[in-house]
Amino acid sequence: MSNSFFKKHAIATAIGASLMFAAAPAAFANNDGGIRGTIESASVSQIQGVTITIENVNTGTSRTIEVDDKGNFRFPRLPVGTYNITATKDGAQVASLENVTVNVGSDSSVRLVVQGDDIETITVTGTTSRIDTASTESSFNIGAVELERLPIARSVNSVALLAPGTAGGGRHGGLSFGGSSAAENAVYINGLNVTDPEVPTSFSSVPFTFYEDFQVKTGGYSAEFGRTTGGVVNAVVKSGGNDFKFTADTYWVPDSLRGSKKDRYDNDGNKIVSGSKSETDTWTASISASGPIIKDTLFFYALYEPRLVETTSVTESDLSRSEAKDDTAFWGGKLDYYITDNHLLEFIAFSDEKDVETDLFDDGEYSETIFGTTGGQNYIVNYTGYLTDSLTVKAMWGQVERQSRSNASSALECNRVMDYTSAGPIFDIGCTSLFMTSDRINERESVRLDFEWEVTDSHLLRFGYDNETRTTVMDRAYPGMDATRYQIYDASPGESLNGETLTDESDFYVRARTRKTFGNFETETSAIYLEDIWTVTDTLTATIGVRWDEFDTTGAGGTGFMKVDEMISPRLGLSWDVNGDGETKVFANAGRYYYPLPNSLVAREGGGTVDISNYYYLENGIQDADGFFTSGFTETMTSAGLTNLTPNLGSIIGEAIQFGDVSNAGEDQSYRVDNDIEASYQDEYILGFETMVNDNWAIGARAMYRKFENAIEDMKIYHDWGDCDSPGTWLIGNPGKVMTLNLNCNGTQQIVSLDTGKTQIDGDHPRSKTGEDIGSPVPFRKYASLDLVVDRQWDDVWQFYASYTWAHSWGNYEGGVNSDTTNDIAGWLEYGDDPAYLIGGYGDLPNDVRHTFKFYGAYAITEDWLVSANFVASSGRPINIRGVGNPYTTDEHYYMNWVCVETCGGLADGQSESDRVYEYLPRGEERLDWTYQLDLGTSYSVDFGEDASATFSLDVFNVFNTQETLRVDSFLTTPDSVGNPNPDYGLGTSFQSPRRVQLSAIVRF
Incomplete structure (x- = not known):
């Protein structure tokens, strides 16, 4: 083959474009990548003794190693950047390749060629492959230079949304990877997990200018990554x-x-x-x-x-x-x-x-x-x-501090009072609208140690250890001197509330809820992993790994709370270089991924919390013609001259509903936790295909199946424990599974088991309508998808990227958040509060986005002018229509997938909640409309001196100002009401952001 052939390919192949689904087997949760390649020659003797030198163009630093007997070489753990490669034998250069880009989390694959029978210096004799035929991961790489060409909002989430299989996280923000909830992802900056330790829908963020490179892992990632069942964003800074x-x-x-x-x-x-x-x-x-x-x-x-x-x-x-x-x-x-x-x-x-x-x-x-x-x-x-040519070590220490403080100038003197009556014009009628006063600090301290050892030509071993200490300091309370929030509702005589039938004592009732939490809560997580990247043949690579995790939490008093260990995650990947030329591969991946709970659950269940709800008639509550209350409240003036309202509480309705007690802050709460609790996990299977059509164009396809199981939740259990002391109503375990507790039974500690799949509410308990034991189904989530990708890399003139994703997410459990409510506290969701919540919750889940089209690209009109576009079209998400009450239990507080159709108002003498007739409302039978968004950009660049330039840009987001509905009020009845229709049912509550224009200027010198 002629030298010009190789020169042509080397020049035509651009470096550092998006890698569709491919990542590299050497990807760590760190700020580096690698270069691997082969030097080829017609004569084996010319390969022997060849050394390869790489030089970082930016820093001038270099490394040199010798190729093996087959001409293979590899440089692991390289800082992200651009490198020049030189092959030398006996002091003479025999091959070279310039401007090879190393992206975060991936190996750049190169091919060098020695020409002729004699050693001679050859300026450019190499190519770079866009497909890593040794990789079995699914990821998407994009750098700051490419992002600067595109009309992309300046956020990590916007970058991740470019990848196929990603969608917005819905009600709670964030992102959904492969049908997961927004609370199951991890964001790394230079190797440190900067995700919030308590509420993982948020993370530490830096300006776009600070970033150098991004990798979005959407599935099949290696054994060094864990503690996530969603996706990973791996970013590095400049x-x-x-x-x-x-x-x-x-x-x-x-x-x-x-x-x-x-x-x-x-x-x-x-x-x-x-x-x-x-x-x-x-x-x-x-x-x-x-x-x-x-x-x-x-x-x-x-x-x-x-x-x-x-x-x-x-x-x-x-x-x-x-x-x-x-x-x-x-x-x-x-x-x-x-x-x-x-x-x-x-x-x-x-x-x-x-x-x-x-x-x-x-x-x-x-x-x-x-x-x-x-x-x-x-x-x-x-x-x-780089200890030797074959042994590399990486060590990392990092610390994250995330504050979450919220207060108001009136918080100590003002109660929050909310009017939910049908005639009331507004919700907040008191002198504050603050949800809670909060002084919360979340910290994460991380230590990692990773090794990479090339044992033989065929086996690359990777192993390591990582440990995280996550600490949450909580000091939260409802505003007001008594930390009590008041909610006012219409009272309908004959309707049931909190176990009693309402009378005509008052036209209104009050829910008075006192809530506060304080304490320090800690979780210790650790893991070890081992992975062998085995080159089975010249065209087949197997990635075989295993990961072992454990986590241990302590409550407010420093006492043990919940420990889960022996989380063993096997990972297996296969990649086949179909033609042996590095241009087409078929890959498959299977693995298990565990999701240890964030600090959200222990910070609310590990002591230091009081949550008491009482229901009262509102005494002498009167509204005027406009719906404003003219009486029924005691008024006091605050120091700032505001009017504080305190409802006049009449007779109490039912008994207090209480969780926790501040006096027990230092007590061990582990007696309420299942002794054999099992961690949540997800099994994942991927089959994919990638091929280069020519030097610039590549196409790919990927099919994925995921199943999430073993939710951990606080559960409301009504059970007679016989001769054993009751552990209380609120227990923590796996809904639908056997719960094992260590209880005091007649003065001795005994192991007692309860199958919550059969009995979460005893049949003879007043809360059972059926007269039979009521158990909870096992929570689960399933996801299936097909991704298709076309990628045309940038060649100094234009680029184009397109993807289509068909996906289906279904089950009865969304994950770490609940988009049907406002609850984003993982492990503290409503799924375990009443078995009927899961019994009726089957169907399409909130992150079921069935069809998604994504297109982006850029075109250089001249050397100075550039135009670009980004377009996304997504089918509508499901609407989960809900009502209050259910045919199984007397709990008429939670919204569930039933609506009362008979005997819904006041109950006559001799009637009870069991006489009500409900209609089932399957999840997701209605859907929102499709959403479309087109973003356009243009930029002008000018040089005004040696190494000095300026770029002026105009980006227009949502060009057509589409403001489609993203979420609606899906509740058929008002809160705490079986029969009152919700006048706001069907109204949009969240919409697309309107058109905005971004003007920017960048000067470099």
């Missing part, structure tokens, strides 16, 4: 090099160029949201600098970004207005110290703390200020050691 560089940028999203939000009306035509009067102005700017402190040895990168975000929202017929302001700044930096070519030390620090002040106005008058703080400081230290 580094300095031998050249001093400075960048200044600014991004402005003015309200004057935004599309107007639509006004929203209730079913009676009354305006409830004045969207057209809402305003948002967003401005950020950043200054960054990088360069050498000691040339070829010590480098720095630093960034500072101030921001100003101002938002005005108007609701309730223009009566209420909020004005929010965030003017905090981000700072961050990175040091890279190449102690020698074989030892690298990195240090990263950044702060993403945000302080937001929101002023609230009622009918034009100032009412209160809400103070909110999120984020905190993050620190990462990485060490990489």
Whole structure:
């Protein structure tokens, strides 16, 4: 074959484009990638003794190794960046390849060729493959340079949504990977898991300018990754090099160029949201600098970004207005110290703390200020050691601090009072609308040690250990002196409430709920893993791994709470290079992935919590013609001159519903936890195909099946424990499975078992309508999908990427959040509160997005002008229509998948809840409409000196200002009511964001 042939292919093959589904077998949860390849020659003798040298273009650092007997070589654990490769024999260069890009979490695969019978220097004799035929993972790589060409919102979630198989997380934000809930993912920055330890729908974030490269893992990832049943976002930040560089940028999203939000009306035509009067102005700017402190040895990168975000929202017929302001700044930096070519030390620090002040106005008058703080400081230290040519070690220590503080100027003196009566014009009628006062800090301290050992030409062993200590400090309470929230409802005589039948004593009743939590809660998680990447033949690679996890939690008093160990996760992957040319592969993957609960459950069930609900008649409650209460409340003046309301409580209705007691904060709560509790896990199976059509075009397909099992939930159990002391009503275990408790029975400790699949409520208990034991089904979630991808890489003129995903997510359990309610506290969801919740909950789940089309691309009109587009079309999500009550239990508090159709109002003498007739409402029988969004961008670049340039961009998001409904009020009845129709049923509650225009300028020199 001629030398020109190889030169042609080397030049035609661009480096560092998106890798569709392929990642590399060397991918770690760290900030590096690798280069592997082969040197070929017509003569075996020319291969023997060849050494390969790689040089980092940015830092000038280099490494050299010798090829094996077959001409193979591999450089693991390389910092992300661009490298030049040189092959040398007997002091003479025999092959080379320039500008090979190393992406995070992947190996770049190269092929070098020695020409002729004599050793000679050849300038370019190599190619880079876009398909890693040794990989069995499913992932998507994209770098900062490519993202700068596209009209993409400046957030990690927006990047992840480019990948096939990803969707928005729905009600609770975040992302859904492969049908998972938004609480099951992990986000890594330079090897550190920065996901919130308590509420994992959020994570530490840095400005886009700070990022260098992204990898989105959507399935089949290797054994070093665990503690997630969703997906992984693996990102790295920028580094300095031998050249001093400075960048200044600014991004402005003015309200004057935004599309107007639509006004929203209730079913009676009354305006409830004045969207057209809402305003948002967003401005950020950043200054960054990088360069050498000691040339070829010590480098720095630093960034500072101030921001100003101002938002005005108007609701309730223009009566209420909020004005929010965030003017905090981000700072961050990175040091890279190449102690020698074989030892690298990195240090990263950044702060993403945000302080937001929101002023609230009622009918034009100032009412209160809400103070909110999120984020905190993050620190990462990485060490990489190339101990020998075949043994590499990576060590990482990191710490994440995430604050979640919320308070109000009136929080201590104002009760929150909410009017849910049919005539009431607004919900909040007191002097505060704050949900809870909160001073919450979540910390994660991580330590990792990873090894990579090339034992033989055929076996690459990877093994390691990681440990995380997750700490949650809780201090939360409802506002007001007594930490009590009051909710007012219409009272219908004859209707049942809290085990009693309502009388005509009052037209209204009050739910008075006292709630507060304080304490320190800790979870220790650790894991070890072992993986063998076995080159079975020249065209077949097997990735065989196993991971062992455990986690141990302690309650508020430092006592044990819940421990789960022996979580063994087998992983198996096969990849076949079909033609042996590195251009077509078929791959398969099977694995188990465990989901240890975040700190959310222990922070609410591990002591230190009191939650008491009482129901009362409202004494002397009277409303005027406009629905405002004129009596029924005691009024007091706050120090700020506000009027605080306290409902006048009449007779109590039923007994108090109490969970927890602050006095038991230091007591061991583990007696309420199943001794043999099993961790939640997901089994996953993938079959895929990828091929290069030509030098620029690639296509791929992937089929996936997932099944999630073994939910851990707090469960409401009504059972007679015989001679044993009752452990209480609220217990923690696996719904639908056997629960084992260590109870005191007649003075001795005994192991007692209860099959909750058969008995969660005793048949003779008053809460059973059937007279028979009622058990809970086993929670599960299933997901099946097919992804199709077409990818045309950037060649300095244009690029194009398209994907189509067919997917189906079904079962009776969404995962770590519940989108049917406002509950995003994993393990503390409603699924275990009443067996009927799961009995009637089968069907299409909230993240069932059946069809998704994604397209993005860019085109260089000239060397200076670029245009780009990003388009997404998704079919509508299911609507889970619900009513209050069910045919199995007397619990008429939770919304479930039934609606009362007979005997729904007041009960006559001799009647009970068992006389009510319910109609089943299958989950997901109705769906929202399709959503479409087109984003367009254009940019102009100009050079104004040596190594100096400027780029000016205009991006328009949601060009056609589509504001389709994303969520509706799906409750047929009002809360705590079996018979009262919900007047807001069917109204949209969440919508697409309106059109916005982003203006930006970037200067580099």
